[in-house]
Amino acid sequence: MTTNHDGTLERLFEFATLLTDLLDRGLEQQGLSRPRAEVLWRIHHHGPTTQRQLADSLQCTPRNVTGLVDALDALGLVERQRHPSDRRAVLVALTPTGRRTVDNLLAAYRSRASELLDGISGPQLTSFLATLAQVADRLRPDSRPPPVDGSPRLAR
Amino acid sequence: MTTNHDGTLERLFEFATLLTDLLDRGLEQQGLSRPRAEVLWRIHHHGPTTQRQLADSLQCTPRNVTGLVDALDALGLVERQRHPSDRRAVLVALTPTGRRTVDNLLAAYRSRASELLDGISGPQLTSFLATLAQVADRLRPDSRPPPVDGSPRLAR
DNA sequence: TATTGTTATACTCTATAACTATA
């Protein structure tokens, strides 16, 4: 017997929209688009990264990474470095300005999270997150295992 | 005293990503992009709609609507009709094919919702949705009131 | 004068394909 979940799915989608809008507003304050922010985010977690690795983790083409890195380079947030052992490859690293930008993003999100969650009791939050994890598990396509490095792909 | 919610916000963002990915996979099966699907969705709920109204509800420029309607028209999902009283305006309506496409989307989402939520007990789901609504209320910017017509903006 | 929707133009993100320098 299948329960009628019609309105529920729409509420979930609206929730997702609100969350990604929150994310976007934070990025916008730093003058960043979502794809560009995601590149910074990856490098922040992995350290200097080849464009090939970026293409794999962002699930886009190498050509696309070229454009994103070009743009971030022009903004002074990122720089290309020589790969120590492979002269075909390029390492993309954060500049000091890039590091500061990521720090600003993190600080903004920490304060946002407080506003969002502080009024909710510990047990209520725990139960909420447990159900959320349960639903998330069913949402995860087999092709994409849960992130292991603490840097989930930012919402698209 | 502010609790440390660092990982929590990231889990919420990942959840949003998974949900919007689910949404996109459904749209992709109907050969639709998110902006185009949103136009269909709006017209499905409001009936024939002027491009001005579409621009307002999608929060984009009229120029943008022109492009989206052109594309949906070329796909045979939508047609432009004369406005009965304002000869400047255009009414955009679903074609029979467009209606069938929307019906397919709805059916697909109903079955997806079952897969996603059926194993969760009634009380657990109720409590989950209550907390979700509480967080959603704090997420909603003043500028965008909660949807009143059952057609929340699709996630971006 | 204000509004509706268009043309003109430009920018971002995305993709495929062909090419180069290296492995």
Next chain:
DNA sequence: TATAGTTATAGAGTATAACAATA
């Protein structure tokens, strides 16, 4: 021969600005 990253080209979505037709 395969891989890393580029150039070339194209298409979708978005924006602003100028304009035509209508209100």
